[in-house]
Amino acid sequence: MLVAMSGGVDSSVAAALLKKAGYQVTGVFMRLWQDKKEKLPSAAEKRARKIANFLKIPFLAVDFQKEFKKKIVNRFIKEYQAGRTPNPCVFCNEEIKFGLLVEKAREMGIEYVATGHYARLEQSQKSKVKSQNEKSKVKNFRLLQGKDKDKDQVYFLWRLKQEQLRRIIFPVGNYTKKEVRQMAEKFKLPFHSGKDTGKVKESQEICFVNDINQFLSRFLKPKPGKIVDATGKILGQHQGLVFYTVGQRKGIGLAGGPYFVVNKDTRNNCLMVSKNERDLYQKELIAAEINWIAEKEPKLPCRIKAKIRYRQEAVPATLSLTKNKWECWVAFARPQRAIAAGQSVVFYKGSELLGGAVIRK
Numbered sequence: 001m002l003v004a005m006s007g008g009v010d011s012s013v014a015a016a017l018l019k020k021a022g023y024q025v026t027g028v029f030m031r032l033w034q035d036k037k038e039k040l041p042s043a044a045e046k047r048a049r050k051i052a053n054f055l056k057i058p059f060l061a062v063d064f065q066k067e068f069k070k071k072i073v074n075r076f077i078k079e080y081q082a083g084r085t086p087n088p089c090v091f092c093n094e095e096i097k098f099g100l101l102v103e104k105a106r107e108m109g110i111e112y113v114a115t116g117h118y119a120r121l122e123q124s125q126k127s128k129v130k131s132q133n134e135k136s137k138v139k140n141f142r143l144l145q146g147k148d149k150d151k152d153q154v155y156f157l158w159r160l161k162q163e164q165l166r167r168i169i170f171p172v173g174n175y176t177k178k179e180v181r182q183m184a185e186k187f188k189l190p191f192h193s194g195k196d197t198g199k200v201k202e203s204q205e206i207c208f209v210n211d212i213n214q215f216l217s218r219f220l221k222p223k224p225g226k227i228v229d230a231t232g233k234i235l236g237q238h239q240g241l242v243f244y245t246v247g248q249r250k251g252i253g254l255a256g257g258p259y260f261v262v263n264k265d266t267r268n269n270c271l272m273v274s275k276n277e278r279d280l281y282q283k284e285l286i287a288a289e290i291n292w293i294a295e296k297e298p299k300l301p302c303r304i305k306a307k308i309r310y311r312q313e314a315v316p317a318t319l320s321l322t323k324n325k326w327e328c329w330v331a332f333a334r335p336q337r338a339i340a341a342g343q344s345v346v347f348y349k350g351s352e353l354l355g356g357a358v359i360r361k
Helices: 009-020 043-055 065-081 088-107 177-186 194-199 212-219
Strands: 002-004 026-031 059-063 119-129 135-145 225-228 234-238 260-265 270-274 281-292 302-307 315-321 328-337 344-349 352-359
Touching: 002 009, 002 088, 009 043, 009 177, 026 043, 026 088, 043 059, 065 088, 065 212
Parallel strands: 002 026, 026 059, 225 270
Antiparallel strands: 119 135, 135 352, 225 234, 260 270, 281 328, 281 352, 302 315, 302 344, 315 328, 344 352
């Protein structure tokens, strides 16, 4: 069993639980992004190694920085350059954490990869056709929300495929964060000491970004332009569309506000704003790059629940395909605030994650 260890509480408890269950566990730290000022090994890597040594399990660090820059960071920059607001975590999970890491495990002769994600897997009874004359006994998996709804992370896993799910284990998915911290203390994991185990800093959403504007400025040349209202009236000048996102209120630089960013016109390099927050609400969206966890499209149109950002409750919606077939149309039961192109719209049926897509408009 290869366990991805970040040095945090969740992945450390995952490793401890698997060892206790009798698995042969190897801890692995993924080097994904190194700040120029940071020296290797990082504090997180040192902490992960310390915990692995405490658990008496083998530990290794793998360097995926080149692949991470190419597959994740470059896409992130290009999306912002195109006027969209990307969600790099969903692509990192697909390409790196459950892509390259699963390949690494296979090279090592290890069948399964485990992480500290708050998610659950359940086998489906449906068999999959292997060829015209043979049916496979391999079962598909349903991807379910974690027990702790406040920490549930399946929103970031919607791009995973069945081939990946068959090799994944989520040891903490059936526990709450409080229970995981209690287990960290029970296992006496050496974060600091005693009750301080629960105070290890939570992972930030975008691991390679501290200040988004500073980061983008390193790779993109700012292109100032006009700030306008819905009538086209010029209100001021923006510093570059890449530095703004739909729904943003702070940092616009206009007097007499508050103003909200309601749209980014990349063709004319204009930032559209409004004083009326209701202008941020929409009932519909179009999305592309659709992925179905079951690898089978449900009968459409259908009623589902959907959400457009992680920290949001899934709401009733109608899902159907557009005439293009590779795009989907989502109509919400009630208007949603600040739908941003580049973000993920994710589909649910009860606690099951059906799939998702990338918002285009």
